[in-house]
């Protein structure tokens with residue numbers, strides 16, 4: 001079913017009680033929560049330039065081979081209704097005949113998740129006294145005043161909102177190779193351009209820069225589109241994501257890790273993994289056991305240990321933490337075994353085109369220069385987390401005007417912990433400006449995925465609804 005905009009998508013004058021900036025999964029989760037919690041006719045607006053809500057980057061793929069990396073049973077939009085995504089999949093008969101217990105373990109196609117959030121948004125609109133406008137345009141700037149924020153829109157338009165939530169999500173990282181800017185647009189495709197990637201399929205060689213989850217998406221899409229040529233996956237560390245595994249969770253108390261230093265924690269985790277394997281359990285269970293404690297684990301590391309983690313551990317952490325479905329891992333393995341997929345540990349140097357020949361050069365970790373002749377480059381380097389490199393004009397304006405400052409270690413934007421208010425350049429919490437999702441990575445580390453987003457959305461909505469009630473005459 002096509003999704004209908006909830007009310008209007010043209011800018012209208014009128015005071016907003018709440019503006020949510022960004023209509024990816026996070027912004028839509030906040031909107032649903034506000035609609036559900038509102039007891040009065042609040043004026044709520046969701047600003048999202050993309051044609052569809054709730055897709056953002058992760059869930060915009062229409063292709064069935066692009067799977068969630070979290071089992072369906074853990075993808076509910078609501079902290080207090082853990083089976084809700086499963087209920088939705090069963091209601092639409094997404095996987096005919098599959099019993100609930102089996103479906104709960106499934107890594108469902110990602111497009112189902114966007115459709116699910118769209119459905120729950122429509123349900124919430126229908127049942128709420130609050131009114132939602134969906135405005136199909138970006139917010140370019142925010143100016144504070146005594147009553148909230150003036151939102152700057154395109155064409156000199158403005159709207160005023162008493163409270164604002166920043167849900168601008170993931171930013172793309174540019175291709176880390178000199179010469180990329182001078183190439184024709186068709187030579188470099190972003191991994192999140194899900195249709196564009198497929199247009200590169202053929203018998204020629206392709207380079208995929210980055211070896212994480214977006215690389216896995218890219219390889220699956222190319223193979224599904226009939227690509228038969230070599231695939232050169234190039235990354236500085238040459239690490240592929242590891243597979244999920246089924247099995248019980250090892251029995252240890254993650255809270256015992258909190259007082260430990262980074263070194264002690266890593267030692268303890270390796271010990272738990274060895275013990276799990278001795279007990280016939282997969283090592284993955286150790287990561288799953290500590291997964292709900294990710295924010296507490298980050299926040300309890302001191303500044304120096306956080307830095308050590310970012311410098312020495314994060315690459316290895318990521319492949320253990322951000323895993324792929326077993327069948328996807330098996331497919332990557334089979335492509336490596338057949339000689340179609342080549343993994344290169346290399347630092348890229350230049351990319352260029354001479355007539356019909358596109359080439360990429362780099363220095364391999366094993367030593368020596370290497371040049372690849374390719375039919376196209378796919379940028380699968382993932383999410384940009386450095387505040388200074390965020391290319392979103394709104395986020396640049398907020399930093400330039402002192403309404404925001406980089407988060408710890410320069411990652412994302414700084415916010416209150418506990419809490420969810422954006423901190424100004426001078427460290428003042430902004431009572432009317434909340435933030436959730438990946439912008440909070442420096443403060444919380446685990447702040448990207450649905451298990452965290454749904455908690456943050458619920459808490460933010462409660463405060464925003466209470467704030468609107470206080471402000472009402």
Ligand SMILES: Cc1cc2nc3c(=O)[nH]c(=O)nc-3n(C[C@H](O)[C@H](O)[C@H](O)COP(=O)(O)OP(=O)(O)OC[C@H]3O[C@@H](n4cnc5c(N)ncnc54)[C@H](O)[C@@H]3O)c2cc1C
Nearest residue numbers: 022024025026056057058068069138139169170437449450
């Ligand atoms: C490829 C991929 C797969 C993933 N798979 C999973 C998964 O299986 N399970 C899971 O839990 N997590 C997954 N994640 C994590 C993912 O980040 C979150 O689940 C979720 O998609 C994040 O949603 P978001 O709304 O915070 O960000 P985004 O999806 O990036 O959405 C942000 C939205 O804000 C809009 N926006 C930005 N700036 C402005 C502006 N100035 N004005 C108005 N609108 C603006 C953008 O257009 C965009 O639609 C995945 C991430 C990626 C990249």
